[in-house]
Amino acid sequence: MTVFVLEQLLNGLQLGVTLFLLAAGLTLIFGIMGIINLAHGSLYMIGAYAAALVARETGSWLLAVPAGLLAAGAAGMLIEMVIMRRLYDRDHLDQVLATYGLILFCNELVTLLVGRQPMFVGIPPGLAGAIELIPGVPYSIYRLSIIGFGLALAVGLYLLIQKTRLGMLIRAGATNRDTVRALGVDIRLLYTLVFGLGALLAGFAGIMMGPLLSVQVGMGEQILIMTFVVVVVGGVGSIRGAFFGAIIVGIVDTMLRGFMPGWMRGIISDTAQADALSAGLSSMGVYLLMALVLLFRPQGLFPART
Amino acid sequence: MTRQNVSIVLIVVLGALLLAVPALAAALGNPALVGLATRVLIYAIAAASLNLVLGYGGMVSFGHAAFLGVGGYVVGILFHHFRFSEPLFGVIAGSDQLLVVLPAAVLITGILAAGIGALALRTSGVQFIMITLAFAQMLYFFFIALKTYGGDDGLVIRRRSALFDLDMRDDRTFFYVVLGFAVTFFAIYATVIRSRFGLLLGAIRQNESRVAAVGIAPYRYKLAAFVISGMGAGLAGALLANYQRFVSPDMLHWTKSGELMMMVILGGAGTLFGPLFGAAALISLETYLTQWTERWMLILGPVLILIVLFMRGGIAGLIDQLLRRLK
Amino acid sequence: MSTLLEVRGLVKRFGGLVATDHLNLDVRSGEIHALIGPNGAGKTTVINQLFGDFAPDEGDITFDGASLLGLPTPARVQRGLGRTFQITRLLPDFTALEHLLLAVQAHQGHCFRFFRPARSDPRLLSPAREALARVDLADRADIKVSALSHGERKELELAIALALHPKLLLLDEPMAGLGASETEGMVRLLESLRGEVTMLLVEHDMDAVFALADRITVLVYGKAIASGTSDEIQANPEVKIAYLGEGDA
Numbered sequence: 001m002t003v004f005v006l007e008q009l010l011n012g013l014q015l016g017v018t019l020f021l022l023a024a025g026l027t028l029i030f031g032i033m034g035i036i037n038l039a040h041g042s043l044y045m046i047g048a049y050a051a052a053l054v055a056r057e058t059g060s061w062l063l064a065v066p067a068g069l070l071a072a073g074a075a076g077m078l079i080e081m082v083i084m085r086r087l088y089d090r091d092h093l094d095q096v097l098a099t100y101g102l103i104l105f106c107n108e109l110v111t112l113l114v115g116r117q118p119m120f121v122g123i124p125p126g127l128a129g130a131i132e133l134i135p136g137v138p139y140s141i142y143r144l145s146i147i148g149f150g151l152a153l154a155v156g157l158y159l160l161i162q163k164t165r166l167g168m169l170i171r172a173g174a175t176n177r178d179t180v181r182a183l184g185v186d187i188r189l190l191y192t193l194v195f196g197l198g199a200l201l202a203g204f205a206g207i208m209m210g211p212l213l214s215v216q217v218g219m220g221e222q223i224l225i226m227t228f229v230v231v232v233v234g235g236v237g238s239i240r241g242a243f244f245g246a247i248i249v250g251i252v253d254t255m256l257r258g259f260m261p262g263w264m265r266g267i268i269s270d271t272a273q274a275d276a277l278s279a280g281l282s283s284m285g286v287y288l289l290m291a292l293v294l295l296f297r298p299q300g301l302f303p304a305r306t
Numbered sequence: 307m308t309r310q311n312v313s314i315v316l317i318v319v320l321g322a323l324l325l326a327v328p329a330l331a332a333a334l335g336n337p338a339l340v341g342l343a344t345r346v347l348i349y350a351i352a353a354a355s356l357n358l359v360l361g362y363g364g365m366v367s368f369g370h371a372a373f374l375g376v377g378g379y380v381v382g383i384l385f386h387h388f389r390f391s392e393p394l395f396g397v398i399a400g401s402d403q404l405l406v407v408l409p410a411a412v413l414i415t416g417i418l419a420a421g422i423g424a425l426a427l428r429t430s431g432v433q434f435i436m437i438t439l440a441f442a443q444m445l446y447f448f449f450i451a452l453k454t455y456g457g458d459d460g461l462v463i464r465r466r467s468a469l470f471d472l473d474m475r476d477d478r479t480f481f482y483v484v485l486g487f488a489v490t491f492f493a494i495y496a497t498v499i500r501s502r503f504g505l506l507l508g509a510i511r512q513n514e515s516r517v518a519a520v521g522i523a524p525y526r527y528k529l530a531a532f533v534i535s536g537m538g539a540g541l542a543g544a545l546l547a548n549y550q551r552f553v554s555p556d557m558l559h560w561t562k563s564g565e566l567m568m569m570v571i572l573g574g575a576g577t578l579f580g581p582l583f584g585a586a587a588l589i590s591l592e593t594y595l596t597q598w599t600e601r602w603m604l605i606l607g608p609v610l611i612l613i614v615l616f617m618r619g620g621i622a623g624l625i626d627q628l629l630r631r632l633k
Numbered sequence: 634m635s636t637l638l639e640v641r642g643l644v645k646r647f648g649g650l651v652a653t654d655h656l657n658l659d660v661r662s663g664e665i666h667a668l669i670g671p672n673g674a675g676k677t678t679v680i681n682q683l684f685g686d687f688a689p690d691e692g693d694i695t696f697d698g699a700s701l702l703g704l705p706t707p708a709r710v711q712r713g714l715g716r717t718f719q720i721t722r723l724l725p726d727f728t729a730l731e732h733l734l735l736a737v738q739a740h741q742g743h744c745f746r747f748f749r750p751a752r753s754d755p756r757l758l759s760p761a762r763e764a765l766a767r768v769d770l771a772d773r774a775d776i777k778v779s780a781l782s783h784g785e786r787k788e789l790e791l792a793i794a795l796a797l798h799p800k801l802l803l804l805d806e807p808m809a810g811l812g813a814s815e816t817e818g819m820v821r822l823l824e825s826l827r828g829e830v831t832m833l834l835v836e837h838d839m840d841a842v843f844a845l846a847d848r849i850t851v852l853v854y855g856k857a858i859a860s861g862t863s864d865e866i867q868a869n870p871e872v873k874i875a876y877l878g879e880g881d882a
Contacts, residue, residue: 036432086615092435093366097571098614100564105607112601225443225560232436273453280451287440287447291425294437298429500750502738502757509735512724519684519722520739520797521710527744 003137008258009251014143016250017150021205022223023230023242024157025198031237031304032170032194035084036092038099040202040227041220042106043079047072047203048210048219049110052121055210061124065207072203073196080195085188107217118214146208153201154243161239170194226253229290235300244302249286256282312629320579324485328478337477341549342593344481346586347488348545353569353581354495355538360567361576362499363531364511365427368435369442370566372422373415373536375558377543379449380411382461382553389464404467404474404483404548411544412537419536423529439560446558460554467548474548484545491538496578498534507531511576539566572613574622583621637662637801637831638683643692645678645855652678653689654855660801665823665832667842670852671875676835677719679852680803683833684716685709697800710739715799715830717790719806723778729789730774733761736796764796768822784815791822801831808838820844843867851875 026040051068055061083102087095122128123142130138161167169190206219213219226249234245260278268274293301324343331339352374359365384407387393387400394400401407426437455461466474473479498504509517510524517524547553556562565588573584591609595602617624640658644651652675660666668676682689683696685706694701701709724732734751737760738744751757765771768788773781781789787807794802807823808816820841823832827845836842842849843863850860853875859866866872 030432036435083611083615090614092432093360093567093571093575094614096366096368096435097564097567098611100568101607101610101614103607104603104610108601108603108607112604221561225439228436229440232433232440236432276453276457277451280447280449280457283447283450284444287444290440291437291444294429294433294440295425298433497750498747500752501748502744502746502751502754505731505734505738505751506744509724509727512726513722515706516722516724517735518706519710519716519718520736520793521707522739522744523705523707530745 004258006133006137007139008254010139010143010147011258012251012254013247014146014150014250015254016247017147017154018205018209018246019223019227019230019250020150020154020243020246021201022227023234023246024154024239025201026227027231027234027237027239027242028170028194029198030231033084033088033191035087036095036099037084037198038096038224039079039102039106040198041222041224042103043072043076043199043202043220044206044209044223045106045110045215045217045220046075046206048206048215049114049119050203051207052119052210052215053114055121055124056119061126068207069200069203072206073200076199076202077192077196079199080192084195085191088191103221106220111217116217118216120214121210123211142211146212149204149208153204157201157239166193226286229286231300233290233293233300235303238300238302238304241300241302241304245300248301249289252289253282253286256285312632316625321489328481340477340481342589344477344484344549345546346582346589347481347484348542348549349566349569349585349589350582351488351491351545352539352542353566353573353585354492355535355542356566357570357575357577357581358495358498358507358538359528359531359535360570361574361580362504362511363507363528365528365532366435366567367426367438367532367535368560368563368567369422369438369440370535370539371558371560371562372442372445373419373539374543374546374562374566375449375553375555376418376445377411377415377540378547378553378557379455379461379543380414380540381407381467381544381547382463383455384410385463385465385467386455386461402465402467404469407467408487408541408544411540415540415543416533416537418540419533420529423532423536427525427528427532439563442558442560442563446555446560449555449558456554458555460552460556463547463551463553466551480549484549487541487545491541492578492582495538499578503527503530508576568610572610572620574620577620577622580620580622583625587621635662636660637697638833639695640679640683641693641695643679643682643694644690645675645682645687646690652855653682656692656852656855656857658850658857658860660831660833661848662831663828664847665827665834665845667834667836667846667849668852669836669839669842669849673854674852675855676852677805678855680716680805680833680835683709683803684714710797710799713798713800714803715794715797715801716803717787717794717805717807719809719835721786721790723786723789725779726777728775728777729765729770729781729785729792730761732778732789732793733764733796734758736764736793737761740797760796764792767795768792769818784811784818787811787815787819788822791819795826795830799830801833802826804832804834804836806835806837808836808841816841 022040022044026037029035029037047068050071051064054067055064079102083098087098127142127145129141131141131144133139161170230245230249231242233249234241260282261275264274264278265271268277327343328340331337356367356370359367383394384401388402389400422438422441426434426441429437450458466480468474469483472483474483506517506522506527510528514524543557569584569588570581571584572587573582574580591606592602595605619626636659638660640656643653643656645653656679668679670676681687683694685701685704697713734757737757738751762771762774765774768791770785770788770792773785778786791807808819811819816838823845834842834845846863848860848862849866851858851866851872858875859869859872861869
């Protein structure tokens with residue numbers, strides 16, 4: 001039992017750091033540019049596809065990872081320059097709709113280029129296999145390395161934002177856009193860079209998740225909605241909130257999925273019904289969490305300081 | 307001609323066109339047109355309902371598909387119990403009567419909207435968008451989990467609900483039934499918008515603190531709008547379930563909420579007939595683009611972006627500008 | 634004359650800053666009471682606490698015999714408090730008349746009326762037009778707010794407040810940004826309301842204040858340093874040093 005709990009905890013942590021990579025970009029973009037970007041999941045998908053394609057063609061993850069990052073980052077900056085820029089002064093409704101249109105376009109474009117068949121990519125050879133964390137409890141090296149990469153990136157992001165000039169501008173921009181303008185900074189360039197940074201993080205999340213899930217059209221939206229849950233639970237515009245929100249959401253979701261079937265089978269005798277019910281109920285869990293947080297802490301658990 | 311006269315002429319022309327749809331379809335040798343028009347009318351009801359909160363009240367609900375879907379499921383579930391003659395919870399008998407299932411759908415979605423709205427309206431802005439989305443997602447997964455009613459696969463409704471002795475299986479008859487509901491709905495909707503309540507709703511959209519300063523606490527009026535809106539979407543869902551004789555969790559999916567929003571914006575948010583135009587445009591676009599290419603989203607996506615970026619006011623705004631030029 | 638508004642020991646702190654410092658203030662029924670003070674004296678902060686925009690940290694506000702503490706803005710308005718805003722808060726898509734329709738329907742009670750058209754309802758229209766005429770905006774009724782001049786917007790704000798028939802009207806710098814002739818018009822308008830409605834007037838234009846006010850309270854750094862008639866205030870040496878002596882802000 002404890003072994004199972006530990007495993008689920010690690011799986012939750014792994015989902016959590018992945019969600020963080022997406023949520024960090026989303027919350028930064030919202031905090032600084034005031035944009036709700038539904039198409040953030042598309043950047044995750046683009047990263048996953050580019051890496052999977054290169055890995056399949058060349059067999060080399062050393063090429064696949066940069067390819068995925070490049071594709072996601074470039075797509076992000078392109079989207080910012082062509083579309084997002086015109087949405088900064090618009091209301092949320094316009095932003096939601098335009099980026100919704102962008103999702104439709106991206107999904108269809110990927111289908112056109114790669115086809116509707118899901119792609120399965122293997123785990124990079126160096127990271128395959130399992131390691132015994134505690135004697136007798138093997139755990140996937142790949143999942144562990146995702147946790148490692150994710151935490152490392154979280155630290156890197158923290159240092160970038162707290163210690164560098166770009167980070168200073170990002171922090172200033174998140175609380176007061178006019179201040180940054182007054183500093184004589186090219187705000188357009190800053191916005192493009194921030195968007196590109198968000199896209200890189202999303203792309204990296206996509207690359208890492210590729211070997212765990214099947215790479216397919218629509219993968220972006222599934223995780224996007226959960227990412228929104230993270231952002232809202234953590235506090236819109238707050239990186240710290242995105243981190244803790246992601247870990248909480250990741251663990252809650254994984255735990256529910258892990259334990260709900262057992263509980264349900266205890267209550268309902270029909271196994272198929274119990275499984276269906278537990279699948280539905282555990283999917284509802286994070287949304288319930290978000291609704292509760294919004295009702296009691298409308299600004300989220302770790303609101304951005306203003 | 308005054309503007310009011312122009313509007314009356316337009317409404318008469320629109321009405322005549324709608325009445326003539328089955329005849330037109332027969333004349334053109336295109337019977338599918340009737341089904342298309344039916345779907346347009348049903349979605350127009352749903353989009354207009356959303357427009358009440360989104361366009362007039364300024365509440366960006368990203369979860370209205372939940373009401374559409376629940377309205378549909380009420381019809382499906384009542385029919386299911388009617389067919390197997392086993393009462394729901396042992397007490398509520400099923401039904402296949404349109405005049406029973408539609409009011410039931412409207413009532414239940416109204417209660418649901420009151421619950422969701424009472425909680426969601428404590429937030430605003432992005433948080434409101436997200437919490438409405440969250441509630442809709444919960445319901446979506448709830449219906450997936452409900453294996454009794456088909457779960458993931460949905461629920462087939464073998465026969466359309468009965469209304470008097472009409473042959474509801476005939477698509478033309480069903481079209482006229484839907485048209486009747488749509489006309490009644492739009493008449494009520496137009497009245498509500500012009501009423502004191504409608505005026506207040508418009509003020510709430512623009513500045514809540516101004517409304518508070520004249521001594522009105524906006525919350526309960528926003529909630530009332532949200533409930534009315536949910537009921538309208540529930541009515542549309544019940545009609546849609548009847549039309550397609552099928553309900554599934556897809557009706558509650560968040561992309562469906564997105565589509566409803568798209569119809570409102572495309573047609574013109576905060577205008578009376580905008581949602582009808584938006585529903586007509588989107589559904590026709592979908593139908594004809596699908597026939598032409600499987601990759602219709604490749605066109606629809608950019609079209610949507612261009613509309614948001616460059617065509618403020620939607621189709622209704624465009625018509626308004628044209629009329630102004632005519633004068 | 635009875636006291637309509639009684640403020641006792643009001644304190645509001647923003648972080649380390651004391652914006653309102655143990656303020657006592659009495660406004661008598663029927664008077665025009667001016668609240669003056671240099672920029673940053675905390676005049677709008679007082680108005681905001683009276684109107685319920687934020688809660689004071691200490692003290693009490695009694696209006697018409699009952700405490701206002703804890704009541705949200707709409708409830709205060711229903712008890713007879715009206716207000717104009719320093720920076721006008723109007724509805725960009727509405728015409729001048731529509732603002733008044735809103736105010737009149739708010740005054741008449743609840744707005745759960747779904748069927749009778751509001752814009753052609755004589756029970757709304759005639760009081761609405763009357764209120765517009767009162768501020769000389771009758772011929773601007775169908776103009777959208779975005780097309781109104783700054784002065785007209787200020788007048789519209791006043792008309793909205795009047796349509797609610799307040800017992801006490803809080804006027805937050807009604808002359809700010811007005812030209813000389815517009816200011817004159819506003820002074821005449823407020824003068825015409827004397828006796829009909831009690832006013833608490835925050836204003837920088839000293840000529841207007843001395844022309845209108847029955848009594849004046851001088852606020853400096855959130856503290857009331859003097860209170861009295863125009864003549865008393867003009868003669869008060871402390872006020873001269875603290876406020877008038879520093880030149881017109």
